[in-house]
Every structure is written in structure tokens, then in C-alpha cells.
Amino acid sequence: MSYSPEFLLESYRTMKTIRLFEERVIKEFEAGNIPGFVHAYDGQEAVAVGVCMNLTDKDVIGSTHRGHGHCIAKGCDVVGMMKEIMGKAGGLCKGKGGSMHIADFDKGMLGANAIVGGGPPLCNGAALSAKTLGTKDVAVSFSGDGSSNQGTVAEALNLAVVLKLPHVFMFENNGYGEGTGADYAVGSGDVAGRAGAYGMPSAKMDGIDFFAVYEATREAVERARRGEGPTALEADVVRFDGHFIGDPQLYRAKGEIKQLRADRDCLKHFRARVTGEGWLSDAQLDEIDESVTALVEKAAAEGLAAPQPDISELYTDVYISY
Amino acid sequence: MNNPQQVVTPPQSGTSSIKTMREAINEALHQEMERDPTVIVMGEEVSGGAGCQGQDDAYGGVFGLTKGLMPKFGRERVIDTPISESAIIGAAAGAANTGLRPVAELMFFDFIGVCFDQIFNQAAKFRYMFGGKARTPMVIRGTVGAGLRAGAQHSSMLHPVVVHTPGLKVVIPSNAYDAKGLLIAAIRDDDPVIFLEHKLLYDTKCEVPDEPYVIPFGEAAFTREGSDATIVAIGAMVPRANAVADKLAQEGIHVDVIDPRTLAPLDDEAIIESVEVSGRLVIVDEAHERCSLAADISSIVAEKAFHALRAPIRKVTAPHTPVPFSPVLEDAYMPSEDRIEQAVRDVLGA
The missing domain is CATH 3.40.50.920 (Rossmann fold)
Incomplete structure (x- = not known):
């Protein structure tokens, strides 16, 4: 398989944007500039980007509480995201959603979702729209190993098969449902295999390998566009941070995170692969690093400088009419 | 109060006939599906007979409210689902976000117990959480109320639960005339609407216009x-x-x-x-x-x-x-x- 330089550069830029964005969010959270609960996506970038590089703006995704990476990969504006996460006016959702509820329908981003297992049933609906309206668009639900234990997801898997919906279920298995190990909580230890039990084709891949995710998703998305129904994918990924920012992570083994950052960093993996293959040079990637650094700096500065929402916003947007 | 404008009277023009509330609701669904190709109906046995060897449209909903829709509009728009209420309501909400106007049947509204997250945490909150960008034009129909000897899990009046939830509109007609006009209004509404049908009223009758009409929400x-x-x-x-x-x-x-x-x-x-x-x-x-x-x-x-x-x-x-x-x-x-x-x-x- 060969990839164009444009494709590779865009993929790297998006992954790097997620990484630096999350590192900045962590910094701003620790500085007290971000209210509430925040769940960082760094470490899982290859999944969000590997999936979304297969999608158009008309395809839709549903996301999770750990959703910043999915938003960025689907094309959401990072300045608007940073304002949203800071709860400021001008945020993508006017500061009324926050980290766990960012959405941008214009980009096909149907929403982060703070309910584990909340998104897959909704993505069935988006897939049903595509099927009913004959658009050939697809829906991708991102959810985690934890969500695979939810009844909503079981129901969604079955309905997707029954109605042959163009829906790709991407399960990001980062080894933890909050502070409980997937090895313990996923009874069979086999998330993709569960989908198979509902009659859905499935595949597993190493989620730190951008190319593995991209290719598996490509096949699933093409299958969905051909009207052949849903696919479940399980990506084995790593969680660099806690369940939430500030999580002391006492449940993790000593040295585990350090080891993961050294051995299982998808960005390092990507750089080694594309330079090793001679597809891109280090200089090209370094240049992207610089411009992404500047972009994230701008997002943080604009987020910090943005005004608070007007109190009148408390009362708007409950209904379209009432 | 003497406020004759608000007394329920059938419109003066057009034909009308005596209909049961069941017939009035069924007619509203037929007319809205006819008018708008994005209106779909989904739920358990809304047609019935999917995957069976016998008759199609065997149920038309357990109370017969959706009878005749599938033969007319096909299984693509009248969707029999598995018994999976979260999947039904979630699919309806997601479809509403992306271009359809689903009418999801919850059969007995008591079943919100197994899909309430998709109603109150998802559909009801999208518009607000997402800063006014989401549209969720969906209707959830369900039967409510006691009187049919249906027991504790099929007889509740749970309207207070949904009325309490910002983002939801809640409709409960008391007669066939209102049921038709309110359901048409609900389907055309751009917000999520909970449409509650009391099972004791399905066979009550009154004069109902044959043509479609809308009764605005918020008018007693x-x-x-x-x-x-x-x-x-x-x-x-x-x-x-x-x-x-x-x-x-x-x-x-x-x-x-x-x-x-x-x-x-x-x-x-x-x-x-x-x-x-x-x-x-x-x-x-x-x-x-x-x-x-x-x-x-x-x-x-x-x-x-x-x-x-x-x-x-x-x-x-x-x-x-x-x-x-x-x-x-x-x-x-x-x-x-x-x-x-x-x-x-x-x-x-x-």
C-alpha cells in the first residue's frame, strides 16, 4: 500500500494537533483554567485519525467522554473547542456543553457523550437516516471497552445487524474502564468477538498503528457504503493519562505509563514508519510540529481571553419553539 | 370562564366523521407519512410479522394504532424492531438529528425504564448541550394509564417524569379530535415530543375532520x-x-x-x-x-x-x-x- 505525501502529512498534522491540544488542556486544567471533569485522549490519536481519514464531512461520528481527539480528527475548530472546554462564550457549543458534550453538526460530529454506551444507539439512527435517504454516508461510533459491557451497546449491535445499517462500531480498548481493568470487566476479554456473536463481521488491530486502523476502517466503511451493513472494530490502544485529569492512578502498575510512553506511542510509531519507508522526512514532520504548536498556543490564548457567556444564555436553546 | 374560542369544536369546513381515538391517531400517521417522506415509524410490531411465515401487518402495533402503514409505505419506513427500547429510542434520536422525522413507538410507556437514558440524557439535552445546533424532531408514542387490568408494569402514568425534563414536550390527548390534531403538530414539531395515549380512550369516539389539521401546543x-x-x-x-x-x-x-x-x-x-x-x-x-x-x-x-x-x-x-x-x-x-x-x-x- 502506498500513501500520498498529502495524506500522510494531513494524518500526522491531525494526530499531532490532538497530542499537543491534550497536553495543553492538561496544563490549563492544572492551572485552574478549566472547570469540571476532563478526560484526555492523548495516546489514542492513531485511532481517531485512522478512522476519520476515511470519512467525509457528511459522514457522522458519535463520541465519548474522552472525545477531544475524535472532534479534532473530524475537523472541529480547535479554538472553538478550547473555548468550549473552558466554558467560554464563542465555544463550539456556547460554553454550555463542555469537554464531555462537544458537538459540531456541520462537521458531522454528533457529539461527545458523557454516558458510557450512549453513542452507539444514536449512531444507528444516523446510519438509518443515511440508509433511508439513500445518501451512501456512514456513521462511526467511537466507544470503549467499558461501553461494550453496556446493554445499550448490545442492543445497538443487534439492531444494526437486523436493519443492515451503514454503521462502523469502533471500540477503543485502552485497557481501563475508569479505574477497573478491561481484563477483569470484559468477561470474555474479547470485545470484537461480542459483535461477532450478533452476526457482525469484526476485526482487531493494534491501535497505535495508524496504518492498521486506517486500512481496517477503510474496509469497514467501504462495506457500509456498499449497503452490506455494519462492522465492529476493536483497536488495542493505550491510555497515557488517568481516567480523568487529576486521577492519581494508584491502580496502575509502577512504571507502566512511562513504559507505554516509551514503547507504545503512536506518534513515534508513525514517524518511524514514514521516515523509515522514505515517505516523509523528519524535516517535514518537524515543520508540522512547529505549526501545530503555534495553533494550540493560539487556541489556548484565545480560550483564556474569551469572555464568559452572558447569563442570558442560561435560558436559551432548550427548545426550538415553546 | 366563557371563552368559546377554546371550546373543542370541529372545524366548520371539510368533511368529517365519527372516529375513535385509535382511528384518529392512525389517520394522522397515514396523512403525515403521505405528506412528508422523511417521516418514519419504528417500534415493536408497528407492523408485525417480520421474519414470520404468516400475515404481514399482523399487529399494526399491539393496540392497532399503526395498522395499514406498512402495506402502504413499506418496511423501509415502517420498521419493526427487536424488543430493544434503548436501541429504538437511540436510533430515532440519531435519525432525527440527521434528516428524518421518526415516530418511535414505545408500546407501553412504562418501558421508559429500559431506555430513559436515550430520552432524558440524550434527545432532551442535545439542543442545549450543543449550544442550539441540534435539531431532534422526533415523537415518542406510548400508552399510559390504568384500567385494562394490565398490572403494575403496564399501567403507569409517568407524565410527571417527562414533564420534569427540560427539552421535552409532553402531549396527552383526551379525545379523538385532539389526538389527531396534536399528533400532527407533534410530528411537525422540531423538538422531541412525548405523545401519551391513555389506553382507556382508544375506543372513545367523536367527530373528527377527515383532512389534516394542527392543534397548537400550550393551548388548553x-x-x-x-x-x-x-x-x-x-x-x-x-x-x-x-x-x-x-x-x-x-x-x-x-x-x-x-x-x-x-x-x-x-x-x-x-x-x-x-x-x-x-x-x-x-x-x-x-x-x-x-x-x-x-x-x-x-x-x-x-x-x-x-x-x-x-x-x-x-x-x-x-x-x-x-x-x-x-x-x-x-x-x-x-x-x-x-x-x-x-x-x-x-x-x-x-
């Missing part, structure tokens, strides 16, 4: 008029309140009977205007008393029309118990005409 109907007292009644309690009003009228006691028709939005102005004149209020609500619409309306009137009250407000509700199965117990559970009449006499005598 005065089903009886009189200035001696005000009865607010909800759903299947409206015919009972009407019967009480008719009986009292023979004694020269004339009461307003107000049917809010939609509980969110609620036409509290109509209630207050009536109480300003009558000074006496009875609220009949088949929900349990605590946090019921009866309690809600009572508090609204106490706050906004306290000066007009000439007697304590009386609430006639179900007791704080699950719905019993035994017909004797179930009949005692539901607000009866006798209890309503006694409550009116109490406020008149106070």
Missing part, C-alpha cells in the same frame, strides 16, 4: 364551562370530569373543566384565568400525588392566584402505590367520578 381546551368551580383534568380523567360537571349542572352547579392537552408547555394562564373567576380548584391527575401535575398546577395557582382562592385546592390523584392487578383494587386506585364529585362539593362547601 375548556370541555365544560361554568364559574362555580374549576376542574383541571388530564387524559382519561377528562371524560370523568365532564361527567361530573354534567351531573352537577343538573343541580345548577356549573364548573369549568380544563383539559391542558399539552403538559409541557402548560397553558397555566387558562387555569389561572378560570380560578380568578371561580376561586375554587380541583385537579384530577391519574399520577401519584407526589410531584404530579396536580401538585405542580396546585403550586402554580397558589403562587399566582392565591388572592382568588376561596377554598383550599383539592387534588384527586392515584395513591402512592404501584397499580394493582385485581380489578377491585385497580378501580379503587383510579380517580373515580365519585371522588371527583366529592372534591368539587368539598371546595364548594368550604
Whole structure:
């Protein structure tokens, strides 16, 4: 398989944007500039980007509480995201959603979702729209190993098969449902295999390998566009941070995170692969690093400088009419 | 209150006929699916017979409300689902976000217990959480109420649960005419609408226009008029309140009977205007008393029309118990005409 330089550069830029964005969010959270609960996506970038590089703006995704990476990969504006996460006016959702509820329908981003297992049933609906309206668009639900234990997801898997919906279920298995190990909580230890039990084709891949995710998703998305129904994918990924920012992570083994950052960093993996293959040079990637650094700096500065929402916003947007 | 414009009367033009509420709802669904190709109907046995060897459209919904839709509009738009309420409501909400107008049937509204997250955490909150960008034009239909000996898990009146939830509109018709106009309004509405059908009303009849029409939300109907007292009644309690009003009228006691028709939005102005004149209020609500619409309306009137009250407000509700199965117990559970009449006499005598 060969990839164009444009494709590779865009993929790297998006992954790097997620990484630096999350590192900045962590910094701003620790500085007290971000209210509430925040769940960082760094470490899982290859999944969000590997999936979304297969999608158009008309395809839709549903996301999770750990959703910043999915938003960025689907094309959401990072300045608007940073304002949203800071709860400021001008945020993508006017500061009324926050980290766990960012959405941008214009980009096909149907929403982060703070309910584990909340998104897959909704993505069935988006897939049903595509099927009913004959658009050939697809829906991708991102959810985690934890969500695979939810009844909503079981129901969604079955309905997707029954109605042959163009829906790709991407399960990001980062080894933890909050502070409980997937090895313990996923009874069979086999998330993709569960989908198979509902009659859905499935595949597993190493989620730190951008190319593995991209290719598996490509096949699933093409299958969905051909009207052949849903696919479940399980990506084995790593969680660099806690369940939430500030999580002391006492449940993790000593040295585990350090080891993961050294051995299982998808960005390092990507750089080694594309330079090793001679597809891109280090200089090209370094240049992207610089411009992404500047972009994230701008997002943080604009987020910090943005005004608070007007109190009148408390009362708007409950209904379209009432 | 004498407000003839708000009395339920069929429109003067066009043909009409006597229809049951079941027929009126079925007709509304047919007409809206005909009018708008993005309207779909989904739920358990909304057609029936999928994957079976016998007849298609064998059920048309367990109460026959969706009968005939599948033969006319096909299985692509009239979707039999597995018994998976979260999947049904989630798919309806996601489809509403992306270009369809789903009418999802929850069969018995008691089943919100297994899909409530998709209703109150998802569909109801999208518009607000996402800063005004989401549109979720969906209708969730379900039967409510006691009286069919259906037992505790198929007989609840759970409207207070959804009325309490910002982002949802809640409709509960008391007659066939309102049911048709309100359902058409619900399907055309751009917000999520909970449409509650009392199972005791499905076979009640009245004159219903043949053509489509819309009854706007937030406009109560005065089903009886009189200035001696005000009865607010909800759903299947409206015919009972009407019967009480008719009986009292023979004694020269004339009461307003107000049917809010939609509980969110609620036409509290109509209630207050009536109480300003009558000074006496009875609220009949088949929900349990605590946090019921009866309690809600009572508090609204106490706050906004306290000066007009000439007697304590009386609430006639179900007791704080699950719905019993035994017909004797179930009949005692539901607000009866006798209890309503006694409550009116109490406020008149106070």
C-alpha cells in the first residue's frame, strides 16, 4: 500500500494537533483554567485519525467522554473547542456543553457523550437516516471497552445487524474502564468477538498503528457504503493519562505509563514508519510540529481571553419553539 | 370562564366523521407519512410479522394504532424492531438529528425504564448541550394509564417524569379530535415530543375532520364551562370530569373543566384565568400525588392566584402505590367520578 505525501502529512498534522491540544488542556486544567471533569485522549490519536481519514464531512461520528481527539480528527475548530472546554462564550457549543458534550453538526460530529454506551444507539439512527435517504454516508461510533459491557451497546449491535445499517462500531480498548481493568470487566476479554456473536463481521488491530486502523476502517466503511451493513472494530490502544485529569492512578502498575510512553506511542510509531519507508522526512514532520504548536498556543490564548457567556444564555436553546 | 374560542369544536369546513381515538391517531400517521417522506415509524410490531411465515401487518402495533402503514409505505419506513427500547429510542434520536422525522413507538410507556437514558440524557439535552445546533424532531408514542387490568408494569402514568425534563414536550390527548390534531403538530414539531395515549380512550369516539389539521401546543381546551368551580383534568380523567360537571349542572352547579392537552408547555394562564373567576380548584391527575401535575398546577395557582382562592385546592390523584392487578383494587386506585364529585362539593362547601 502506498500513501500520498498529502495524506500522510494531513494524518500526522491531525494526530499531532490532538497530542499537543491534550497536553495543553492538561496544563490549563492544572492551572485552574478549566472547570469540571476532563478526560484526555492523548495516546489514542492513531485511532481517531485512522478512522476519520476515511470519512467525509457528511459522514457522522458519535463520541465519548474522552472525545477531544475524535472532534479534532473530524475537523472541529480547535479554538472553538478550547473555548468550549473552558466554558467560554464563542465555544463550539456556547460554553454550555463542555469537554464531555462537544458537538459540531456541520462537521458531522454528533457529539461527545458523557454516558458510557450512549453513542452507539444514536449512531444507528444516523446510519438509518443515511440508509433511508439513500445518501451512501456512514456513521462511526467511537466507544470503549467499558461501553461494550453496556446493554445499550448490545442492543445497538443487534439492531444494526437486523436493519443492515451503514454503521462502523469502533471500540477503543485502552485497557481501563475508569479505574477497573478491561481484563477483569470484559468477561470474555474479547470485545470484537461480542459483535461477532450478533452476526457482525469484526476485526482487531493494534491501535497505535495508524496504518492498521486506517486500512481496517477503510474496509469497514467501504462495506457500509456498499449497503452490506455494519462492522465492529476493536483497536488495542493505550491510555497515557488517568481516567480523568487529576486521577492519581494508584491502580496502575509502577512504571507502566512511562513504559507505554516509551514503547507504545503512536506518534513515534508513525514517524518511524514514514521516515523509515522514505515517505516523509523528519524535516517535514518537524515543520508540522512547529505549526501545530503555534495553533494550540493560539487556541489556548484565545480560550483564556474569551469572555464568559452572558447569563442570558442560561435560558436559551432548550427548545426550538415553546 | 366563557371563552368559546377554546371550546373543542370541529372545524366548520371539510368533511368529517365519527372516529375513535385509535382511528384518529392512525389517520394522522397515514396523512403525515403521505405528506412528508422523511417521516418514519419504528417500534415493536408497528407492523408485525417480520421474519414470520404468516400475515404481514399482523399487529399494526399491539393496540392497532399503526395498522395499514406498512402495506402502504413499506418496511423501509415502517420498521419493526427487536424488543430493544434503548436501541429504538437511540436510533430515532440519531435519525432525527440527521434528516428524518421518526415516530418511535414505545408500546407501553412504562418501558421508559429500559431506555430513559436515550430520552432524558440524550434527545432532551442535545439542543442545549450543543449550544442550539441540534435539531431532534422526533415523537415518542406510548400508552399510559390504568384500567385494562394490565398490572403494575403496564399501567403507569409517568407524565410527571417527562414533564420534569427540560427539552421535552409532553402531549396527552383526551379525545379523538385532539389526538389527531396534536399528533400532527407533534410530528411537525422540531423538538422531541412525548405523545401519551391513555389506553382507556382508544375506543372513545367523536367527530373528527377527515383532512389534516394542527392543534397548537400550550393551548388548553375548556370541555365544560361554568364559574362555580374549576376542574383541571388530564387524559382519561377528562371524560370523568365532564361527567361530573354534567351531573352537577343538573343541580345548577356549573364548573369549568380544563383539559391542558399539552403538559409541557402548560397553558397555566387558562387555569389561572378560570380560578380568578371561580376561586375554587380541583385537579384530577391519574399520577401519584407526589410531584404530579396536580401538585405542580396546585403550586402554580397558589403562587399566582392565591388572592382568588376561596377554598383550599383539592387534588384527586392515584395513591402512592404501584397499580394493582385485581380489578377491585385497580378501580379503587383510579380517580373515580365519585371522588371527583366529592372534591368539587368539598371546595364548594368550604
